[in-house]
Amino acid sequence: MISNHHQSVMFEESIDALNLIKDGIYIDATFGRGGHAQGILDRLGDQAQLIAFDQDLSAIEHAKNTFSDARLNLIHAPFSQMHKVIDELGLDGKINGILMDLGVSSPQLDNADRGFSFQAQGPLDMRMNQTAGLSAAQWLAQANEVEIANVIYEFGDEKKSRHIAAKIKKFQLLQPLETTLQLANIVSEVVRGQKNKHPATRTFQAIRIFINQELKQLSETLEQSKQLLATDGRLSIISFHSIEDRIVKRFIQTNSRQKPLPKGLPIFDQAMTKMPFKDLGKIFASKDEVKHNKRSRSAILRVASKN
Ligand SMILES: C[S@@+](CC[C@H](N)C(=O)[O-])C[C@H]1O[C@@H](n2cnc3c(N)ncnc32)[C@H](O)[C@@H]1O
The missing domain is CATH 1.10.150.170 (Putative methyltransferase TM0872, insert domain)
Known part of the structure; x- marks a missing residue:
């Protein structure tokens, strides 16, 4: 039997981090089974938009069968194509928040024929797309x-x-x-x-x-977010292992920390050295969530706000 259950990790925390504006425009880069997407839609007004990406066709097909919401625009593509898609929609610089819940979903892991699990016999596939x-x-x-x-x-x-x-x-x-x-x-x-x-x-x-070229995809998309986000737009990113988290951490730090000016040079005008993001920190899943959802053990949520 095909499993379609996925328990969203750090659900409240990652949505709160988006600081939702009622009729804002948001991106869910990793739709999965739409747990976070539904949470976002529930909190938004009639005029809002949610553009959701997933490179796994089964996620998009499941969404088409279970979601009917005119505010939701489903895109079957890797999230590294975000800039192209958003540009075509004429929404460059107008995005109020991007959520990324990285890695694989429970249905991908639980359905042995996808080849992600070392505990169940299946073809050695491992492609999300x-x-x-x-x-x-x-x-x-x-x-x-x-x-x-x-x-x-x-x-x-x-x-x-x-x-x-x-x-x-x-x-x-x-x-x-x-x-x-x-x-x-x-x-x-x-x-x-x-x-x-x-x-x-x-x-x-x-x-x-x-x-799945996961790290390349992540780095490219983080870079694109600089152009896509509106002022005060948020990045809310959940990663599940240290290699992935290091990329998110370095991106936010590099783009939020003023570099010390070389000694002896005149102080530049602040506007000239304005950084693209403000680092709003990181949080981990609560003890209670970890108790109920093993996957949340390794989750780290990092948040940044566009200047
Ligand atoms: C952890 S799950 C997301 C679960 C979702 N937040 C929920 O609440 O149901 C990650 C999903 O992102 C998708 N994904 C991972 N990397 C992707 C990429 N580079 N581009 C598009 N989708 C990707 C996977 O196919 C998977 O469905």
């Missing part, structure tokens, strides 16, 4: 040992990356590597599991990030 690009199995078949090791190290912080890559290539000499459990078993031969953490967690995360 199944209409484009290489599946994890296709990439692992064509990449060499060094390329695989680099991805697992860089995007998974996995110390045994070289050993895992060597095992993958050895396995492929005997038979094609095509399923999630084949990969999980290969990794388990090399990596010891920790309490509450499957040995293949880091490897699956790394390959998923690479296959």
